[in-house]
Amino acid sequence: MPAIYKRTLVTSALPYANGPLHIGHLAGCYLPSDIYVRYKRSKGEDILFICGSDEHGAAIPIRAKIEGTTPKEIVDKYHKMMGDSFKEFGISFDVYSRTSNQIHHQTASDFFKTLYDKGSFTEETTEQYYDEEAKQFLSDRYIIGTCPNCANPNAYGDQCEKCGSTLNATDLINPKSTLSGSKPVLKLTKNWFLPLDKLQPKIQAYLNEHKDWKANVTGQCKSWLDNGDGLQPRAMTRDLDWGVPVPVKGAEGKVLYVWFDAPIGYISATKELRPTDWELYWKNKDTRLIHFIGKDNIVFHCIIFPAMLMEHGDYILADNVPANEFLNLEGNKISTSKNWAVWLHEYLIDFKDKQDVLRYMLCANAPETKDNDFTWADFQTKNNSELVAILGNFVNRTLVLTHKYYHGSVPSAETFTKEDLLTLEQLASFPDKIVASIEAFRFREALAEMMNLARLGNKYLADTEPWKLIKTDEVRVKTIMNIALQITCNLAIVCEPFLPFTSAKLLNMLNMPVLKWHAAKQTSNMAAGHQINKDELLFAKIEDEEIKIQIDKLELSKKNNTVIVVPPAKAETSFDDFSKMDIRTGTILEAERVPKTDKLLKLKIDVGIDTRTVVSGIAEWYKPEDIIGQKVSVLVNLAPRKIKGIESQGMILMASNAEGELSFMNSTKPDFNNGSEIK
RNA sequence: GGUGAGGUAGCUCAGUUGGUUAGAGCAUCGGAUUCAUAACCCGAAGGUCACGAGUUCAAAUCUCGUUCUCACUACCA
DSSP: OOOOOSEEEEEEOOOBSSSOOBHHHIIIIIHHHHHHHHHHHHTTOOEEEEEEEBOOSTHHHHHHHHHTSOHHHHHHHHHHHHHHHHHHTTOOOSEEEETTSHHHHHHHHHHHHHHHHHTOOEEEEEEEEEETTTTEEOOGGGEEEEOTTTOOTTEESSBOTTTOOBOOGGGOEEEEETTTOSOOEEEEEEEEEEOHHHHHHHHHHHHHTTTTSOHHHHHHHHHHHHSTTOOOOEEOEEEOSSSOBOOSTTOTTEEEOHHHHHHHHHHHHHHHHOTTTHHHHHHOTTEEEEEEEEGGGHHIIIIIHHHHHHHHOSSOOOSBOOEEOOEEETTEEOBTTTTBSOBHHHHHHHSTTOHHHHHHHHHHTOOSSSOEEEOHHHHHHIIIIIIIIIIIHHHHHHHHHHHHHHTTBOOOOOOOOHHHHHHHHHHHHHHHHHHHHHHTTOHHHHHHHHHHHHHHHHHHHHHHOHHHHTTTOHHHHHHHHHHHHHHHHHHHHHTTTTOHHHHHHHHHHHTOOOOOGGGGGOSOOSOTTOBOOOOOOSOOOOOHHHHHHHHHHHHHHHHHHHHHOOOOOOOOOOHHHHHTOOEEEEEEEEEEEOTTOSSOEEEEEEOSSOEEEEEESOTTTOOGGGSTTOEEEEEOSSOOEEETTEEEOOEEOOEEOTTOOEEOOOOSOTTOOTTOEEO
């Protein structure tokens, strides 16, 4: 089982620099990793916390094009924005680097070279589109053309966003380069593949050593390994000009695959932070490496990156990869493009100084074992019924009484009753309970345990009733208040990983220095006679009004997005081109599901000329029995194509909205005969 | 369709190798209390453990089937 490690290296997934951060990012991996690291630091352990912006990949140049700017400006903008958000929410990275740094380019480049020299890669030459004007190969996203499926003239080389089909660039009709607008030519290109198929036994063995990983993580890995023929070779280079150049002769105009270079970002960030002894954290068996990620990154961190490290040979592998599931917002998926999100930088405008409230909420509601939902109503309840009522209230009543009875001077504990001793014993047991949960990456459990300490305090005060005793037994009250203050002080220590701002505020009120974790096992951190500062409220109630504003804001963005998103006008086309299409009216005679598919219906349509079979992807919106007799428009001279073994002889025309939902368009004169031409 | 993860109280979740009346927090209701941000403290109510079958003395837990949700993947002419 786990060796005794001397130090820990914690990485958090590198966020992609093409948009601001939202609550899903925080809940997914940054908050859990921050809690873990803060606790380890508090214990005095040797630990580094690494992160940075992922600034490569094909999506960034495209985003730049849309915004009419350069990739560099995009990544600069979001790198700063994300870094600021992390800082504001107390995510305590030791370094927040970026993959566009020179040090990263060098590190990733060297890494690739090492694998290349070792002969780890296989080379494969394929035909790809090349733009002769721009003098470069075109990645799929740089090519647009007419979708062979739905005739959308603006389909991308990898996917048609209109009909959703996955494409190869070579499938496109009339391909065009988005760089120069010219017609690209097919040219041979060489790319380097990591033969994951050959590495599968080693990867399997590695995963077998880590049966203790979370169920969602091992499950995902298993599914990759067991699926079909197992792992497949994966290209580690791309024909693109944005990224780390491939350091090999004959690879001009190529960059490293973003998922090859991004995880190496962890290494280069460590180098940047510790130029002299970074290898201690990456190449020494006494170091424990932990990757905090979201579930979408599991395959890269559990299979591909370890495979790269194995091939290299010098590096240690991750000992654990605690991946979280996804956080939804008010019942819907968080979506950057639909603006369905709570943005971190906006949150702080509406909820100034309430970083810890969000941290608390996101930890208490973290999607640790399954997707979870963030609702504003729940946010309010957690703040008002837990932070205010339990934690804030306990601290407040203790401090108020201390000022009232002793002018803020800690009273001395005289003689302990049985009840006192029991309370002190429980107090001392909390750190270990919280530790057990944190070490098992069960942060919501750990947080609940922390709150139980505040509950213990509330109960102790309710049971001992110092406000009554003060009239009859002042000596006894001294002891009671001393204990209540000790609980308050220890709360400040154990809440620090979760609520760092609150902890600092509380220590300040107590006029205490920062205390290490082990101090929380002691029951006499505050000496008699110690003078505390003026008390103030730790948490404020959140009123219905404030919540309503947030919900309205979301509703508004929902409305805006459903109304505004209309695809842009297409390029002009000629009447000749249009008249080449033979579109007829028809009637659906038969309809049935195509087995083993989710979306496909096999239709028999009378189009006047004949009755033909058409396979159509409308099963998500129409049941077969409901559309028999439905009048449709059919493109009848489209080249036939086999889909799932069925020859489809045409295409029915459907309206499609922003959500990709499809609808029939009805003629207003029902008696039009089948086969009428649509012009 | 394939693979993986889930389905437990109104809500969010625990439930370790199958073993007494299935737990917690919040919400609800009742009581007590006033130091405290109408907060705290005590108590109650609330569950056919998605559904169906099987194995067993015993199933939330194991097996098989069905169904729903999410992710990856295939399919959208």
